[in-house]
Amino acid sequence: MLKYLARRIFFMIVAFFAVSLVTFLLMKSVPGTFLTINMAMNNMSSAADTLGISDQLMTSLTQHFHLNSPWYVQYWFYVSGFLTSHMGNSFEFPDIPTLSLIERTFPISFSLAFLAVAVSSILAVLLGIIAAMRENTWVDSSTMFVAMLGTTIPSYLVAVFLMLIFGVWLHILPILGINGPQYYVLPVMSLALPIVSSTSRYMRNSVIESLHSEYIVTVYAKGGSAKHVLFGHAMKNSLLPFITVVGPQLAGLMMGTVLIESLFGIPGMGSIFVNAAQQRDYPLIMDSTLLYCLVILLMNLFVDLLYGVLDPRIRRTGYSS
Amino acid sequence: MIVKVVINLEIRFNEPALTVKEHASRRRRSPLWQRFRRNKLAVLGATIVLILVLLAIFAPILSPYPYQEANFGATYQDPSFAHWFGTDSLGRDMLTRILWGMRNAFTVGFGAEVVELTLGLLLGAVAGYMGGLTDNVLMRFVDIVYAFPSLLFSIILIVLLGHSILTILIAVAATSWVGMARVVRSQVIKIRQTGYIEAARGMGASTWTIIRRQVLPNSMGPIVVAVSFGIPANMTIEAGLSVLGLGIQPPTPDLGELIIEGQQAVFSYPYLLIGPTVIFALALIGFVFLGDGFRDIFNTKSKR
Numbered sequence: 125m126l127k128y129l130a131r132r133i134f135f136m137i138v139a140f141f142a143v144s145l146v147t148f149l150l151m152k153s154v155p156g157t158f159l160t161i162n163m164a165m166n167n168m169s170s171a172a173d174t175l176g177i178s179d180q181l182m183t184s185l186t187q188h189f190h191l192n193s194p195w196y197v198q199y200w201f202y203v204s205g206f207l208t209s210h211m212g213n214s215f216e217f218p219d220i221p222t223l224s225l226i227e228r229t230f231p232i233s234f235s236l237a238f239l240a241v242a243v244s245s246i247l248a249v250l251l252g253i254i255a256a257m258r259e260n261t262w263v264d265s266s267t268m269f270v271a272m273l274g275t276t277i278p279s280y281l282v283a284v285f286l287m288l289i290f291g292v293w294l295h296i297l298p299i300l301g302i303n304g305p306q307y308y309v310l311p312v313m314s315l316a317l318p319i320v321s322s323t324s325r326y327m328r329n330s331v332i333e334s335l336h337s338e339y340i341v342t343v344y345a346k347g348g349s350a351k352h353v354l355f356g357h358a359m360k361n362s363l364l365p366f367i368t369v370v371g372p373q374l375a376g377l378m379m380g381t382v383l384i385e386s387l388f389g390i391p392g393m394g395s396i397f398v399n400a401a402q403q404r405d406y407p408l409i410m411d412s413t414l415l416y417c418l419v420i421l422l423m424n425l426f427v428d429l430l431y432g433v434l435d436p437r438i439r440r441t442g443y444s445s
Numbered sequence: 446m447i448v449k450v451v452i453n454l455e456i457r458f459n460e461p462a463l464t465v466k467e468h469a470s471r472r473r474r475s476p477l478w479q480r481f482r483r484n485k486l487a488v489l490g491a492t493i494v495l496i497l498v499l500l501a502i503f504a505p506i507l508s509p510y511p512y513q514e515a516n517f518g519a520t521y522q523d524p525s526f527a528h529w530f531g532t533d534s535l536g537r538d539m540l541t542r543i544l545w546g547m548r549n550a551f552t553v554g555f556g557a558e559v560v561e562l563t564l565g566l567l568l569g570a571v572a573g574y575m576g577g578l579t580d581n582v583l584m585r586f587v588d589i590v591y592a593f594p595s596l597l598f599s600i601i602l603i604v605l606l607g608h609s610i611l612t613i614l615i616a617v618a619a620t621s622w623v624g625m626a627r628v629v630r631s632q633v634i635k636i637r638q639t640g641y642i643e644a645a646r647g648m649g650a651s652t653w654t655i656i657r658r659q660v661l662p663n664s665m666g667p668i669v670v671a672v673s674f675g676i677p678a679n680m681t682i683e684a685g686l687s688v689l690g691l692g693i694q695p696p697t698p699d700l701g702e703l704i705i706e707g708q709q710a711v712f713s714y715p716y717l718l719i720g721p722t723v724i725f726a727l728a729l730i731g732f733v734f735l736g737d738g739f740r741d742i743f744n745t746k747s748k749r
Contacts, residue, residue: 139592150601276729278681284722379596383685398689401604416594
């Protein structure tokens with residue numbers, strides 16, 4: 125267990141540095157710097173003001189961001205800044221520390237993703253169990269047909285349909301911005317529904333598999349009720365395959381929030397990143413990519429450890445594979 | 446024992462004799478095709494995909510108006526016979542824009558899949574067949590690419606390379622090939638342990654020949670399934686980049702861009718939204734039905 129954990133964490137560190145290095149090198153090779161772009165599109169952003177500054181300030185800024193240093197010095201400037209949470213300011217928002225920018229936007233993105241996971245897991249487990257209990261009836265087939273439709277419809281299309289139905293035709297939910305709990309409903313639903321459709325199918329199949337196994341017959345023979353069978357035995361054993369499917373979706377979900385935020389006009393990490401990428405705002409690109417990468421790696425680690433919690437066999441024999 | 450044989454014979458004799466013609470037709474049709482045809486949804490999916498792909502290919506001939514032609518006398522027209530899906534804020538015909546948008550989506554969808562397939566087959570087959578250190582190194586590499594925040598990586602690539610259809614194709618393929626590599630590798634590992642590979646090796650076939658002639662043809666099933674789910678996934682990313690304003694730049698129409706325009710006008714002109722979204726959803730659903738059909742044919746339990 126400890127050995128496994130150590131190996132996983134070592135891999136995480138390697139992956140983190142690989143991602144940061146590739147991002148940095150790509151970012152550096154993008155033609156045009158922040159300052160030249162702002163010169164071309166004059167007054168596009170608040171930071172264009174920096175163009176009116178004296179040469180002295182310019183050189184000190186260049187020095188501060190290590191823009192004339194060799195690439196590895198610059199690279200370490202960003203990464204160490206991120207790791208010690210002394211990120212400083214970005215080009216685009218010179219008067220707001222990047223850390224407070226992230227503090228303001230990251231909770232929104234993360235709560236969207238987290239709520240989506242929660243909602244989709246509950247729905248998928250429920251739908252999967254209902255379909256499995258009514259195996260090969262119209263309930264089963266219609267649930268699974270809808271699930272199949274949902275597997276490739278991306279979250280932004282679902283979002284657009286939900287906006288049309290609940291915002292425009294029914295007028296019951298707001299479709300823009302984030303200003304209270306009811307603003308979360310549509311974004312979370314549009315993130316959750318595509319996942320529900322793909323995962324509920326796996327839940328159904330694994331519940332059916334457990335229901336047909338021999339120990340379930342034993343439970344019935346000993347006088348167990350259907351409720352007892354389902355919640356005491358079948359469900360517990362079906363959750364492991366379910367989590368192996370939900371796990372990889374988490375990373376995709378973090379990416380999905382980027383699109384959903386831009387559709388619903390939500391000021392989250394996604395909109396910050398897209399803006400930063402278009403503006404060549406190096407510090408902000410690095411910090412937001414590294415944050416996303418860290419979240420994805422931690423989520424994957426959490427899921428892997430969760431397997432052990434749910435399946436004592438994995439815990440006992442070690443996480444070998 | 447004897448009774449058994451007699452019964453067997455009887456069963457044989459009771460089978461209705463095949464006419465010559467029937468016999469021939471049974472032989473000609475492959476069982477795969479028959480199984481596919483029996484799956485109604487798969488045939489429906491194949492039909493949808495085929496029609497939409499043909500429409501996209503012949504978009505330059507079929508589209509009733511040039512896509513960049515603005516007509517300020519006919520802005521925001523409701524759907525009519527002249528404009529089946531209405532016109533947008535500049536009076537451009539929506540049907541034309543949807544057809545051209547689909548063309549981009551399919552180009553990226555199929556093109557990126559070709560790139561993914563090439564990379565995935567090469568690395569997956571080598572890793573799976575060689576095993577040992579080679580496998581370990583290649584798969585750790587794949588794991589690291591897996592840890593990438595894929596959309597962010599694509600966005601940085603596009604900012605770096607520009608907004609042409611080729612660069613978007615590269616940006617889409619750059620992160621999604623790892624899934625294909627994993628599918629190929631697990632297939633190859635399964636096949637490597639079979640007897641006929643041992644036999645081929647015993648007869649002195651080289652590694653490369655075995656991979657090419659035995660391993661890859663036998664692992665086609667899950668790969669075909671992965672391809673038919675990969676194409677719509679690529680189309681989704683392509684349109685998604687466009688939703689963020691990072692896709693193919695106007696005036697070239699793109700489904701993602703049409704969806705965003707429709708969403709902005711959703712309160713006043715909902716038809717602008719309905720046209721592109723329904724067509725896009727239809728294309729994606731077509732691919733799912735097709736992929737599901739393939740999964741049934743090859744009887745694989747591949748994870749998407």
